[in-house]
Amino acid sequence: SPLRDATQALTNAGDPVTGATSDGVLYPTFDHDALAELAGFGRRRPIAPGDVLFGPGEDLPDFLVILEGEVELVRVDDQAETVIATFPPGQFVGGIGLLTGQRLYLTARAKRSGWILQIDRSEFRRLMSSKPALADIIFGALVARREFLGVSEAARAVRIIGSRHSPDAMALRSFATRTRLAYTWIDLDDADDVDAVLDSMGLRPVDTPVVVTPTAVLRHPSPADLAAELGLAYQPVPGRVFDLVVVGTGPAGLAASVYGASEGLDTVCLDAVGPGGQAGASSRIENYAGFPSGITGGELTARTAIQAQRLGALLASPAEAIALRLEQGFHVVVLADESEIACRSVIVATGARYRRLAVD
Ligand SMILES: Cc1cc2nc3c(=O)[nH]c(=O)nc-3n(C[C@H](O)[C@H](O)[C@H](O)COP(=O)(O)OP(=O)(O)OC[C@H]3O[C@@H](n4cnc5c(N)ncnc54)[C@H](O)[C@@H]3O)c2cc1C
Known part of the structure; x- marks a missing residue:
C-alpha cells in the first residue's frame, strides 16, 4: 500500500533526521486506510482553482491533506511566481513550522478543484502523539522538506543582506543558520554595484544589514527582531x-x-x-x-x-x-x-x- 511504500521509503532513506530528500520521504502519499485515520482529526473543505489556502508569513497554518484535486506551493515576488511543489490527492501540504511555529514565506494555492482535509494545530499535535505510524511519515517529510527548502528557490523568499565584515550582519546569519531557516545571504562585499543591488529592492546602503521577506523589510534588525518576524520569539501567555x-x-x-x-x-x-x-x-x-x-x-x-x-x-x-x-x-x-x-x-x-x- 502507499502507506507501506512511504514507510519503506523512509526506512530506505536511512535516517529521516538527516533530511534525506528522496521523493517518497518528501512527498508521502497516504492510502485509503491512512486517510480514513486522518479524517478523525480534521474537517473536509472544498477548494476551487486559485483559492489561497495560506499566504506567506501567515501565523500557524493548518496541516492540509489533499483528498481530491491539486494544490501547489508557490513563491510569489514582484516579478514572478515560482512553483516549489505540487501536491496531488493523498499528499499533504505543511512544513516544519507545524512543529516549531516558524513561518513559511510561501503561498499554498488550489490548482484543481476538489476537497482538502484541514487539521488545526491542536488536532495536529493530537495526531502526532496518538498515531505513531502516521507521525513517523509526517515527521520524516517535515524534516526532509526543511532541508529541501533551504536549497530550493524557496530560500529566496527570505533574504539577509549585508557585509561579511559587519558583526550585526554575521549575528543575523548565525541565528538564521542555527534555526535552519531557508534563506539567501547577499554579501554586499561580493556585489559589483552595491547601490544597484540595493536600489532594485528600494534600499540604500545605510539600511543594511537588512532582512527582506515577502511581508516585511527589517532595517538593522537584531536576531530578536528576526525571531519575532519568523514566529520563533517567546510569546508570553498570561497565567500560563x-x-x-x-x-x-x-x-x-x-x-x-x-x-x-x-x-x-x-x-x-x-x-x-x-x-x-x-x-x-x-x-x-x-x-x-x-x-x-x-x-x-x-x-x-x-x-x-x-x-x-x-x-x-x-x-x-x-x-x-x-x-x-x-x-x-x-x-x-x-x-x-x-x-x-x-x-x-x-x-x-x-x-x-x-x-x-x-x-x-
Ligand atoms: C569548536 C568546539 C568544538 C568542540 N568539540 C567537542 C568535542 O569534539 N567533544 C566534546 O565532548 N565537546 C566538544 N566541545 C565542547 C562542547 O561543545 C561543550 O562541552 C558543550 O557544548 C557543553 O554543553 P552545554 O549544553 O553544557 O553548554 P553550551 O553548549 O555552552 O550551551 C549553553 C547555552 O546556554 C545559553 N545561555 C547562556 N546564558 C544564558 C542565559 N542567561 N539565558 C539564556 N540562555 C543562556 C548559551 O547561549 C548557550 O547556547 C567543543 C566546543 C567547541 C566550541
Missing part, C-alpha cells in the same frame, strides 16, 4: 505556568528538554543566542554516544532540538534569562525583555563562560 523551564539550548539543555517533554512535562527551553550552544560551533564531535562515525555539532543539536519539539517542548530564542525568583510557591524566570515565565521547576544549562586574561 510551565512544568519546566530549561535555560540554555546547548546539548545539555536540549537533552533536558527531550526528557522533560517525553515525560509529559509542559516544557519550554530558552536560549540567549539560538539553538546549539558551544557544540553548534563544532565541526566534528566523535565522543558522543550513539554516533560511532562522529557528527557535526550543528547536526547533533539540530536533531535534538527537533526531537524535543516533536515531543511537545517549546523552543524559543533569542531569550536571555536575567533573573530567577520564587513567588507564591512557583519559580519565575525573568527575561531580558522583562517578560516573565512562571514554572514549577527550572534547569539551568547555561554552559561555560570563559574567563579572559586581562592582556591585549
Whole structure:
C-alpha cells in the first residue's frame, strides 16, 4: 500500500533526521486506510482553482491533506511566481513550522478543484502523539522538506543582506543558520554595484544589514527582531505556568528538554543566542554516544532540538534569562525583555563562560 511504500521509503532513506530528500520521504502519499485515520482529526473543505489556502508569513497554518484535486506551493515576488511543489490527492501540504511555529514565506494555492482535509494545530499535535505510524511519515517529510527548502528557490523568499565584515550582519546569519531557516545571504562585499543591488529592492546602503521577506523589510534588525518576524520569539501567555523551564539550548539543555517533554512535562527551553550552544560551533564531535562515525555539532543539536519539539517542548530564542525568583510557591524566570515565565521547576544549562586574561 502507499502507506507501506512511504514507510519503506523512509526506512530506505536511512535516517529521516538527516533530511534525506528522496521523493517518497518528501512527498508521502497516504492510502485509503491512512486517510480514513486522518479524517478523525480534521474537517473536509472544498477548494476551487486559485483559492489561497495560506499566504506567506501567515501565523500557524493548518496541516492540509489533499483528498481530491491539486494544490501547489508557490513563491510569489514582484516579478514572478515560482512553483516549489505540487501536491496531488493523498499528499499533504505543511512544513516544519507545524512543529516549531516558524513561518513559511510561501503561498499554498488550489490548482484543481476538489476537497482538502484541514487539521488545526491542536488536532495536529493530537495526531502526532496518538498515531505513531502516521507521525513517523509526517515527521520524516517535515524534516526532509526543511532541508529541501533551504536549497530550493524557496530560500529566496527570505533574504539577509549585508557585509561579511559587519558583526550585526554575521549575528543575523548565525541565528538564521542555527534555526535552519531557508534563506539567501547577499554579501554586499561580493556585489559589483552595491547601490544597484540595493536600489532594485528600494534600499540604500545605510539600511543594511537588512532582512527582506515577502511581508516585511527589517532595517538593522537584531536576531530578536528576526525571531519575532519568523514566529520563533517567546510569546508570553498570561497565567500560563510551565512544568519546566530549561535555560540554555546547548546539548545539555536540549537533552533536558527531550526528557522533560517525553515525560509529559509542559516544557519550554530558552536560549540567549539560538539553538546549539558551544557544540553548534563544532565541526566534528566523535565522543558522543550513539554516533560511532562522529557528527557535526550543528547536526547533533539540530536533531535534538527537533526531537524535543516533536515531543511537545517549546523552543524559543533569542531569550536571555536575567533573573530567577520564587513567588507564591512557583519559580519565575525573568527575561531580558522583562517578560516573565512562571514554572514549577527550572534547569539551568547555561554552559561555560570563559574567563579572559586581562592582556591585549
Ligand atoms: C569548536 C568546539 C568544538 C568542540 N568539540 C567537542 C568535542 O569534539 N567533544 C566534546 O565532548 N565537546 C566538544 N566541545 C565542547 C562542547 O561543545 C561543550 O562541552 C558543550 O557544548 C557543553 O554543553 P552545554 O549544553 O553544557 O553548554 P553550551 O553548549 O555552552 O550551551 C549553553 C547555552 O546556554 C545559553 N545561555 C547562556 N546564558 C544564558 C542565559 N542567561 N539565558 C539564556 N540562555 C543562556 C548559551 O547561549 C548557550 O547556547 C567543543 C566546543 C567547541 C566550541
